[in-house]
Amino acid sequence: MLPPSDDRLPMHARLRDALASRIAALEWASGEAIPSEQELAKAYGVSTSTMRKSIEHLVREGLLERKQGVGTFVRRPSFDGSLFRWFNFEDASTGGGRTVPESRLIEREVMDATPEIASGLRLPEGAKVVRVLRLRLWAGKPVICEDLYLPHPLFEPFVTMDEHEIGPLLYPVYERAFGQVVTSVEDELSLGQADVVKARLLEVKTGDPLIVVERTSFGTNGTPIDWRRAYGRSDRFRYRVRLT
Amino acid sequence: MLPPSDDRLPMHARLRDALASRIAALEWASGEAIPSEQELAKAYGVSTSTMRKSIEHLVREGLLERKQGVGTFVRRPSFDGSLFRWFNFEDASTGGGRTVPESRLIEREVMDATPEIASGLRLPEGAKVVRVLRLRLWAGKPVICEDLYLPHPLFEPFVTMDEHEIGPLLYPVYERAFGQVVTSVEDELSLGQADVVKARLLEVKTGDPLIVVERTSFGTNGTPIDWRRAYGRSDRFRYRVRLT
DNA sequence: AAGTGGTCTAGACCACCGA
């Protein structure tokens, strides 16, 4: 039942992994309730307190949501509103209104990593990567254009996947199709300029200032899963973050 | 012992508040160990598990740090090196080298809050605030210029404090002189332009693009402590953050 | 060896929600 977990890990950590993979395997739909603490505790042969700790862990990670008196629910990023957990992007032109982001894949290919990409993904120089050029739109208007890189052997199938199968968010795809769960990200923001391609996609003039977000996302074991450089239109894009 | 806490709150929440205020009151120095779980549990007349939960809460908030087999330690931003905990600023021109940021207070005054400032500090409209105009330099070169606002009655003395007494970081001052411990911040980044004053201070041309960081910092009880709008030179300033 | 935090148990009772 818990094959990928290390036996030396504490029970609650193994339970967390077990539940996480059941969630990743879509055993329960988004928003659906999982079995109660007591049922799960009995099923896994642990005390309710231990099961509780695992569930609390998953709640902190954003995979589950608890409602007192009701149950524990799967909370997966999707269209249904609230959360893009690490997508602290906001549409400045609509005052941060909650519009659904759209995603268009412009290019997908396998290429040799430049030194910059290799270092971002902690890959040896000369490794191959999957490159994705993507445009993101809010309310039909282009907001962000991003160059995105994935380690090659593993993510090769991504190049030919059906765009509809991919959808507007990539992290769920990494999880569903490649078994990679993103657990943390590192962002670095600076100022850049639109080159010809980005200017055309974002509908601005070449040379216009853009907000640049360089992001590395990390998996459960701390290895990078993707590295991207996103260019945001300064009039439509704000980046928000809460640090504790 | 726990006067500001609501009696209807769960015990672990009240304990958290009690410990937080003892930490804020500098009962233990930075890096110093607090009493063990069992001592604290006995002192407050609760079970170790309950005390444990309070401590775990404070660890998640970043006020404490636990080391197995050693103890639980106060973890507070300070001058002693490594951390500008929420200062994810980096000097782009020196490749992120560790230089000490310098701070110059340009103006300090009491003024009426604009609606924008009032909303940032969650104050009623028309409240008074302390305004600070500050320039921050890396390696002697101007990098960030910030407008900063503090709630008035409490921070009034800040206006006339000796600049040497204040030093390059404000959060420690809030703590030392006003008993306010910053536990979390919320940042929002966008793009702006240099007005005449900022252009002069930052040594750029009027109208040059600048990175704008709007930051609200929050205290232990979740109320805002300061609100600021920082303007960073795009060639010397990067903003970095890790999200877990 | 002594003391710390980390894990885990097997309960009890409460607060909340929905039928």
Added chain:
DNA sequence: CGGTGGTCTAGACCACTTC
């Protein structure tokens, strides 16, 4: 009302660090 999660207890044993 019954079932859910939320709180709290009073322990036991383990893993780790320090002396």
